[in-house]
Amino acid sequence: MIYTVTLNPALDKTVEIPSLTVDSVNRITAMRTDPGGKGINVSKVIRKLGRESTATGILGGNTGRAICAALEAMKIKTAFRFVEGETRTNLKVIDPVNHTNTDLNEPGITVSEEILNGLLAELLSKLRKGDIVVLSGSLPKGSPVNTYGTWVNACKKAGAKVILDADGELLANGMQASPYLIKPNNHELSALTGETLKTPDALKKAARSLMQKYDIARIVVSMGGAGALYLTEHETIYAEGLKVPVKSTVGAGDSVVAALAAAEESGKSLADAVRLSAACGAANVMCSGTQAAEYAVIKELMPRVVFHKL
Numbered sequence: 001m002i003y004t005v006t007l008n009p010a011l012d013k014t015v016e017i018p019s020l021t022v023d024s025v026n027r028i029t030a031m032r033t034d035p036g037g038k039g040i041n042v043s044k045v046i047r048k049l050g051r052e053s054t055a056t057g058i059l060g061g062n063t064g065r066a067i068c069a070a071l072e073a074m075k076i077k078t079a080f081r082f083v084e085g086e087t088r089t090n091l092k093v094i095d096p097v098n099h100t101n102t103d104l105n106e107p108g109i110t111v112s113e114e115i116l117n118g119l120l121a122e123l124l125s126k127l128r129k130g131d132i133v134v135l136s137g138s139l140p141k142g143s144p145v146n147t148y149g150t151w152v153n154a155c156k157k158a159g160a161k162v163i164l165d166a167d168g169e170l171l172a173n174g175m176q177a178s179p180y181l182i183k184p185n186n187h188e189l190s191a192l193t194g195e196t197l198k199t200p201d202a203l204k205k206a207a208r209s210l211m212q213k214y215d216i217a218r219i220v221v222s223m224g225g226a227g228a229l230y231l232t233e234h235e236t237i238y239a240e241g242l243k244v245p246v247k248s249t250v251g252a253g254d255s256v257v258a259a260l261a262a263a264e265e266s267g268k269s270l271a272d273a274v275r276l277s278a279a280c281g282a283a284n285v286m287c288s289g290t291q292a293a294e295y296a297v298i299k300e301l302m303p304r305v306v307f308h309k310l
């Protein structure tokens with residue numbers, strides 16, 4: 001089983017307002033709501049790939065219940081812990097006239113270490129050897145900065161492979177517990193090393209040195225439209241970005257993580273994991289908001305993925 005952990009989920013509300021103006025009444029011309037948060041996005045993509053996952057994390061209030069119901073309607077298994085407070089709603093305002101994207105994000109729930117430890121204990125009681133745990137995204141207020149380090153250690157002890165997709169100090173801390181795979185983008189990897197890494201070669205060198213220093217089996221460095229690097233112990237593959245019409249790049253990395261988890265669980269070769277994840281990333285940017293791409297689109301893109309050893 002793949003478990004996705006979203007400690008700080010959100011209901012993503014995307015609205016369209018032509019010519020958005022501050023200090024004035026604006027009319028919404030289109031809107032949609034999607035359950036969001038990076039782990040939840042991963043679960044949605046895994047579902048589109050025809051595989052199962054269990055989405056876990058922390059939810060609260062009516063917004064939390066709405067997220068849970070929406071996931072269940074998508075036939076995604078859920079194991080959330082409900083706590084006091086209201087899960088945040090993140091409002092994205094798209095202005096098709098001025099081509100702007102404005103985000104208004106609520107603060108969300110504050111958690112205690114007891115809540116986090118309770119959820120971790122619940123997850124550990126379910127984990128079997130060979131399960132995959134995806135830890136993704138930001139942490140709610142009140143979480144210790146080494147939360148991901150604690151979770152990586154505990155899940156590994158239970159025999160699971162851990163994929164960590166976080167940034168800044170959350171990644172820096174979690175990485176020290178040697179997760180199986182991390183997927184920084186080029187900016188996140190640059191921030192970790194303290195220098196702006198511009199070329200695939202420079203990114204490869206930095207990732208390889210992290211891999212050795214922290215004993216991480218796999219690192220995937222995504223580079224937006226420029227594609228991604230895939231490092232294993234013995235090789236590095238560079239997959240070029242696919243040229244596709246771009247609607248929204250939000251969640252492209254989550255699609256890559258979903259594909260990597262699915263490929264790992266089904267024992268796919270590295271080449272097949274590269275094809276699937278690059279196609280998933282590209283298919284995602286063709287969709288608006290955090291909508292997950294359809295498998296038919298992903299399947300069509302797979303043979304177009306160009307990659308070579310670096």
Ligand SMILES: Nc1ncnc2c1ncn2[C@@H]1O[C@H](COP(=O)(O)OP(=O)(O)OP(=O)(O)O)[C@@H](O)[C@H]1O
Pocket residue numbers: 184185186222223224225226227228241242243244246249250251252253254255256277278279280281282285
């Ligand atoms: N403009 C684009 N055109 C084509 N493919 C893209 C584009 N942007 C992203 N992708 C695909 O998606 C993958 C992941 O993108 P990116 O590096 O932007 O992830 P990210 O920054 O982690 O995203 P997020 O955290 O918002 O989910 C890329 O490796 C690529 O395959």
Ligand SMILES: [Mg+2]
Pocket residue numbers: 165185253254
């Ligand atoms: Mg990302």
